[in-house]
Amino acid sequence: MSQSVPKIDELLRNTQRSAVHLEMRDGYMQDDPALHAWRASHRLDPDDRASWWRPWLDVIADTVARGVEIRRARIVSEPVSEYIRYEYDVTFPNLRAGEQVRWLPRRKASTIALPGNDFWLFDDRIVRWGHFSGDGDSLGGEITEDEAAVKLCSDAFEAVWTRAVPHEKYTV
Numbered sequence: 640m641s642q643s644v645p646k647i648d649e650l651l652r653n654t655q656r657s658a659v660h661l662e663m664r665d666g667y668m669q670d671d672p673a674l675h676a677w678r679a680s681h682r683l684d685p686d687d688r689a690s691w692w693r694p695w696l697d698v699i700a701d702t703v704a705r706g707v708e709i710r711r712a713r714i715v716s717e718p719v720s721e722y723i724r725y726e727y728d729v730t731f732p733n734l735r736a737g738e739q740v741r742w743l744p745r746r747k748a749s750t751i752a753l754p755g756n757d758f759w760l761f762d763d764r765i766v767r768w769g770h771f772s773g774d775g776d777s778l779g780g781e782i783t784e785d786e787a788a789v790k791l792c793s794d795a796f797e798a799v800w801t802r803a804v805p806h807e808k809y810t811v
Contacts, residue, residue, distance in 0.1 A: 644767070644779065644780045644781060644782050645767070645782065647759055647767065647780075648695065648698045650759065650761050650765065650767060651698055651699070651702045651707070651709075651761070652698070652701075652702070653761075654702060654707050654761045654762055655707065655762055656706075656707060656708070656762050656763075657707060657708045657709075657710075657760075657761075657762060657763065658702070658707060658708075658709045658710075658759060658760070658761050658762075659709075659710045659711070659712070659759070659760045659792075659793075659796045659800075660709075660710070660711040660712070660757075660758070660759045660760075661711075661712050661713075661714070661753075661754075661757060661758055661792070661795065661796050661799060662711065662712070662713045662714070662757050663713075663714045663753065663756075663757055664757065664771060664775055665715060665716050665719070665720040665722060665723055666720055666721075666722035666723075666774075666775045667722065667726075667771065667775040667776075667777075668775055668776060668777070669722070669774055669775055669776075670776075673729070674722070674725055677725045677728065677729070678721075678725075682728065683728070683729060683731070683732070685731055688735075691729075691732050692732065693732075696732055696733070696735075696736040697736075699733065699736035699737060699738050700736040700737055702737075703736065703737030703738070704737070708739070709737065709738045709739065710738070710739045710740075710741070710796075710800060711733065711738055711739070711740045711741075712740075712741050712742075712743060712796060712799045712800050712803050713726070713740070713741070713742050713743070713803075714743045714744075714745050714748050714753075714799060715742055715743070715744060715745060716744075716745045717744045717745070717746070719811045722775075723811065724811050727742075727806075727809075727811045730806055734806060739805075740805075740806040741799075741800060741803030741804060741805050741806065741809075742803055742804050742806065742809040743799050743802055743803035743804070747802050748799065748802070751795060751798045751799060751802075752791070752794070752795060752798075753795050753799075754768075754788070754791050754792055754795060756768045756769060756770060756771075757769040757771070758792050760789065760792045760793060760796060763789060763793055764784055764789060765782065765783075765784055765789075766782065766783050766784070766785075766788050766789055766792050767780050767781070767782050768780060768781040768782070768783070
């Protein structure tokens with residue numbers, strides 16, 4: 640992968656209207672210390688903001704404060720994996736920062752044309768693909784402004800979003 644691929648926070652800082660993120664894997668970063676802590680029964684305390692707020696959430700909150708809509712959709716297999724249960728438990732900080740999150744059971748995505756990789760789409764013009772190993776480790780990103788890729792991602796995201804369940808109504 641090219642070293643010149645902009646980081647997501649950099650792209651968000653330059654976004655004017657919208658950023659959408661589609662996640663389609665049932666597990667990521669299995670070596671994440673936060674995941675290991677969760678497995679050991681550690682849970683984030685929603686009332687102790689200082690314990691879970693982090694720089695990434697500042698980027699989200701600042702972007703939303705500028706009027707940018709940030710939406711994240713997750714396609715998940717059911718019953719959900721252990722990782723998805725973890726991800727569900729740690730989604731409230733994203734919501735508090737202003738991100739909108741929805742969940743789509745994979746069986747309801749069968750008739751949606753989906754790209755082969757997770758992605759972010761910024762202002763309906765820049766796609767940042769996320770590449771992952773079979774075990775969910777990040778292999779870096781790739782960026783494109785190809786109109787066909789932008790259309791595929793935009794159409795796929797909107798179809799998923801329409802069918803997906805808002806975080807507050809989804810149960811794992």
